[in-house]
Amino acid sequence: MGVEQDRLLQVVWRVAQERGYRCQLSRPDVVTLSGPATFTLTLGDIRRLAASCSAEQWAVLVADRIDTHIITLETDAEYPLDYTDFTVMQHLVRTRLYGTASVGVDGVRRIVAPGLVQRVLIDRVHTVTHVTYDMLAHWPVSEFELFAVAERNVRADGGVAITRDSFDIPTARGLPPIALLTGPEYLTAHARWLGEHQVTGPAGAVLIMPSKESIYAYPVTDVEVIRSMTVLADLAALHAEDPWLINSCVYWWRDAALDLAAITHREGNTVVIRPTDAFHRHTATLGDTGQAGASS
Structure with a gap:
């Protein structure tokens, strides 16, 4: 697609030129900016962010990315880091x-x-x-x-915020609230020590990390965890267009370690859940009121 046909690329060209930079599409979705310095701008993440806002906001979004690169180059030039130190x-x-x-x-x-x-x-x-x-x-x-x-x-660094919500999706009706962890730039690392955030049960918690900006967790306490898997899978599907995607899998935190609880994927309008053998065996000990492995 040429520059004249790509509205977002037009915005990149305009914002860059306002800052004294020339642009060249060096590879598909990679723009090289040349001026006081030279650097590349990868458009993939910008496109995903742009999809979640109006076209009127694109110039601000692009300006933030370009200015960040410029500031970094200026900082590196004035205060160079010795990466060996x-x-x-x-x-x-x-x-x-x-x-x-x-x-x-x-x-x-x-x-x-x-x-x-x-x-x-x-x-x-x-x-x-x-x-x-x-x-x-x-x-x-x-x-x-x-x-x-x-x-x-x-x-x-800290900074993790925890809210609990039942979420406005059909599969969540009647289920106790699910914890949503948000906040710091390096949020997903906190999944490694999830037990310190008071969102786990006697056998840990099931969780999803659909993107770098959010963790959803539900305590593994009783048979309700079976239904929570469907809710978590549905929530993961809602994040499919987010920037900085991770995956749609459901994980199981227990004994200070992460393991896979289920693989999920979409088939048409249905989210299909495939629990692991280990998680299926554990849910079988919780009672006979549910069956881990349904589709929603």
Whole structure:
């Protein structure tokens, strides 16, 4: 699609030119901006954000992205960081969970559950950089120790807000409220220590992380957890167009670890839920009033 046919790309061109930058579509959905500095702008996330607001707001959205890049370049030029100096880096590293489909091969990462990986990042306030294994090779810590430092920093940042809601969807009627965790930039890392947030039951909690901005959790206490799986799957489906997607799986936090509780997917207007054998066996011990594995 040419610039003249792509309204969002037109906005990028205009906002960039207002800031003294020339634009070139270097790859599909990648724009190279050249001016006082040169950098690229990937349009995928901008398109997803733009889909949730009116066209009149696109200029503000694009300006924020371009200005963030410019500020970062200016900051790097004035206050360059030595990425080999771990005495500085140890205060900047943070961590976040990602869906495996979105992860490249060069960043420091570890699998925390099927479909979920944990990565370490350097937070420069305006931008985030993935820690690479080449960076780690220059630091006096092991990979395990690096994750511990990053998690400690996320915990210290705090800021998690918890609300409880029954949500206005048919499958949630009559179900006790589900906890919604929101707030900090590195929210998804908090799923690693979910038990500290008072949203779990005797056997932990089932949860979804449809995108980096929200965690929904329901305590594993009684047979109601079977119905909660359907509600969580429906909520995950509502986030399908969100920017920064993770996945639509339902996870089970217990004993300070995450595991897969169910895979979900949409078939037409139906959300299909496929519980794992381990979670199915556990729900069988809760009573005979439900059956984990229905479609909604």
